[in-house]
Amino acid sequence: MYMVETRGLGKYYTFGSGNQVVALNDVNLAVASGEFVSIMGPSGSGKSTLLNIVGCLDKPSSGDVYIDDEKIDYGNAGSLVKLHRQTMGFVFQGFNLISTMNALENVWYPMYFNKIPKSERKERAEELLESVGLRDRALHLPSELSGGEQQRVSIARALANNPRLILADEPTGNIDSKTGGKIIDLMKKLNKEQGITFIVTTHDMVMANNADRVITITDGEIID
Amino acid sequence: MVKLLIEAFLLAMRQLRIKKVRTLLILLGISVGVAAVVGVTSLGEGIRVNAVEEIQKSHDLTLIEVSPGLSNGNIILITESKVRAVRESGSVVAPYVKDAYVTSNKTYFEVNGISAEYMDAKNLQLETGMWFKEGTYQIVLGSDVGEKFSKIEGAEIGNSIDATIRLYGEEGRAIDKDITFIIAGRLKPTGTDTDTDDQAFIDINVARELTGKDVYDGIMVKLDKSSQAPGARTAIEKLGLTCYSAQDEIDSVNKIMNGVTLVLAFFSGISLIVGGLMIINTMIVSVYERTHEIGITKAIGASEPDIIRMFLSECIIIGVLGGILGDLLGIIFSFLIDRVGRPMLIAQLGIGDFEHLTVINIQILVAGFLISLVISVIAGIYPAWRGAKLDPVKALRQL
Numbered sequence: 001m002y003m004v005e006t007r008g009l010g011k012y013y014t015f016g017s018g019n020q021v022v023a024l025n026d027v028n029l030a031v032a033s034g035e036f037v038s039i040m041g042p043s044g045s046g047k048s049t050l051l052n053i054v055g056c057l058d059k060p061s062s063g064d065v066y067i068d069d070e071k072i073d074y075g076n077a078g079s080l081v082k083l084h085r086q087t088m089g090f091v092f093q094g095f096n097l098i099s100t101m102n103a104l105e106n107v108w109y110p111m112y113f114n115k116i117p118k119s120e121r122k123e124r125a126e127e128l129l130e131s132v133g134l135r136d137r138a139l140h141l142p143s144e145l146s147g148g149e150q151q152r153v154s155i156a157r158a159l160a161n162n163p164r165l166i167l168a169d170e171p172t173g174n175i176d177s178k179t180g181g182k183i184i185d186l187m188k189k190l191n192k193e194q195g196i197t198f199i200v201t202t203h204d205m206v207m208a209n210n211a212d213r214v215i216t217i218t219d220g221e222i223i224d
Numbered sequence: 225m226v227k228l229l230i231e232a233f234l235l236a237m238r239q240l241r242i243k244k245v246r247t248l249l250i251l252l253g254i255s256v257g258v259a260a261v262v263g264v265t266s267l268g269e270g271i272r273v274n275a276v277e278e279i280q281k282s283h284d285l286t287l288i289e290v291s292p293g294l295s296n297g298n299i300i301l302i303t304e305s306k307v308r309a310v311r312e313s314g315s316v317v318a319p320y321v322k323d324a325y326v327t328s329n330k331t332y333f334e335v336n337g338i339s340a341e342y343m344d345a346k347n348l349q350l351e352t353g354m355w356f357k358e359g360t361y362q363i364v365l366g367s368d369v370g371e372k373f374s375k376i377e378g379a380e381i382g383n384s385i386d387a388t389i390r391l392y393g394e395e396g397r398a399i400d401k402d403i404t405f406i407i408a409g410r411l412k413p414t415g416t417d418t419d420t421d422d423q424a425f426i427d428i429n430v431a432r433e434l435t436g437k438d439v440y441d442g443i444m445v446k447l448d449k450s451s452q453a454p455g456a457r458t459a460i461e462k463l464g465l466t467c468y469s470a471q472d473e474i475d476s477v478n479k480i481m482n483g484v485t486l487v488l489a490f491f492s493g494i495s496l497i498v499g500g501l502m503i504i505n506t507m508i509v510s511v512y513e514r515t516h517e518i519g520i521t522k523a524i525g526a527s528e529p530d531i532i533r534m535f536l537s538e539c540i541i542i543g544v545l546g547g548i549l550g551d552l553l554g555i556i557f558s559f560l561i562d563r564v565g566r567p568m569l570i571a572q573l574g575i576g577d578f579e580h581l582t583v584i585n586i587q588i589l590v591a592g593f594l595i596s597l598v599i600s601v602i603a604g605i606y607p608a609w610r611g612a613k614l615d616p617v618k619a620l621r622q623l
Contacts, residue, residue: 052617055523057522057523057616057617057620058616058617077527077528078527081525081526081527084522084523084524084525085525089524090523090524092620096516096519096520096523096620097520098517098520098521099517100238100239100242109521109524110524110525112228112231113521113524113525113526113527113530114525115228117227118227118231157524160524161525
């Protein structure tokens, strides 16, 4: 059983002048449940696009994506929201924390949309911050945290709704290599201990070396 | 569910606090509009209330005057059976007849044939003399008629007066009938009821005998409470008869003033459109500023309705606060109109028999509040929808 499978996935952009740009072309990818997959490739190779489509933030131009062997219906907004709420979590290169909310609030925010009562939400958010080693920074705003700390908060946020899949887009791209190492360790730990499937795009060789499998994308195509 | 709703408002509240100055300016914009509507409406309401009070002071609201009805071109006469039916509607029911007489000096006067119930219903009070004895040609004069007779005819109480009534025979031939009335008494001037002051009164049976009428010209219906009036009117009107009461005047004053107030409120409400546009503008800017945040919330599981709710919550708060603030400003505005406008009206027009020029009631305040709420929410729909429809990938890319 695959956690994620793509079949003949393509993404094309057509500009006003009639020029067509191919972002992804016939991508066939299968990620097993519990696998830690790293996607490498130069900038503009289409790896972020792939991640966005698998993460239901973007629609493919052709082909299908299966999650838990179930085909994603990109036209059904409700089913996409359900996947965001129950199945997957995101970690971004730029952390993407909400600047007006403190660390604790950022972590419980996904649970808020999942209609989980406030007390339960707060308790779980504290636990999650504890697990990423930021319990004492809970009431700090993102602007008062270092890059590494912010990324750990965003990992805690990604874990909020107990996802089985975490999609990380260059999670160590904006932080120094030492802190980046800690982030990689944390993700590996979650992968090993909780069996969460990770798909991580990266330029970081350390990240790649820690992955179960490395996939390389160039010009929108997977190179074996 | 309620807790989540409260939380949604608390989160919205926080957004508004972050943009303090902007929020304050929108609130001011919307509340000035509400205040203008509240102030103008309170002026209209004040004028209406004063006019109605004026009518109530000079009219008896428990009195209904019934006259023959008209249905498909046929006159519906007040027969004995109609009178019996009307008796069920009021506590005092007094049928009467009304005829015009002329004296030998060509002074016309109206004579009502009445019963004791009529005196009761209209609360007729003697100034001098006494009431007519039943079955006689004794007559009691209204104050104006009494004065006229005294001046023109030189007729005082105890004197007799020669009068003629013109009746019409079966072939339409005029028959003049001469009667000699004896003046028995004179009524107190009513001051407000000019009809009574201009009439003379005789025994109803004598009056009917003189004219040979077998129907009545009208019925006075007196009720215990004015609140019974609408029901009694409906019942009487069902019989095909026509009703008139002071309520008719009040109704027409209400109708006119409601129209005037509506037009005034509409023009003063134009400023509310400006307030609404301010909200639309501010919310669009807010959506634009928070594009990145909207992208994040979509990625972490917010649905389009969640985003719409997020922005509409802010608009609801603006609407509620704007409504409250607008009502407060409106009360002040109305107070100022009263303070400045009333002395001016008294000085310029010489009318001064009222306490307040403006009236604020709960309906006006509730209306002001609701206007603010509705405009804020309507103004928020488009920006909220735009926020909800943002492409998350583009939104996340924007910083």
